[in-house]
Amino acid sequence: MNKILVIALGIILFSLNLNAQENFDKWPALKNFSMVISQTFYPAEEGNLAPVKERSGEPLREAALLHKSDIPAEFSRPGIIPAVRKLYLESAGLDKLIKSKSEDKLILAQLKQVPDCFHTIVGICSDKKD
Template sequence: MKKITIFFFCFAYMAFQQVSAQSIFDKWTELKTFHGVMSETFHPSEEGNLDPIKTRSGEMAKKANVLAKSTIPTEFKSEKIQKAVKKLQKDSKALDKLVKNKKSTDEQIKKDLASLHDVFHEIVGLCKNEKH
């Protein structure tokens, strides 16, 4: 019985997290659009495949620009989120420049993409937190 209870609470928590992230993306479509490019470039990089980020870094920077200029939904609008979105915009542009610099190493690109991924997750985390 104890195992069933623990399983139920773990499942409920995971379901809540999924629904919560989904509702954030439903309310803030520009964040959802950025997430599409982020997920399609970051996850392959974890496997050592940097081709997606090397071909889509400009697209990612453009999506970050659109996100930064978008209207943040009222329930997410806070100074911390605005600051994180500006950082995402700035770091996306810097990553694009890094990718286009033929002297950049794959390791540096991977490191900077991972840092950008962290900033994205910071924004999502701040959106989940009701007290900004």
């Protein structure tokens, strides 16, 4: 059951990443974060935590850059600022767990929070303005 959820989330994130690559050219910090998290999250889905453990500082760095970046006007919608902040905080939590050599199950649980936050941001950005 858990594996099905992870696979479904992966498929959703993959399709969102394809759209994000195209749609977020105007927000390079978001596009860069998307690329880094896809390179670390997808291997973890298959049980390979090595990439995220070796590169835990990268999602945090990209989330910090995203947090500090100017939000393009077309993506500046209600909820975007708290969502970006949460992404930064979840990425920091992941980095902290990895650096403290926490158990893999704790790392994986935290890792799942990061793309969830990214998905929230993509959803906010993709909503049509009324």
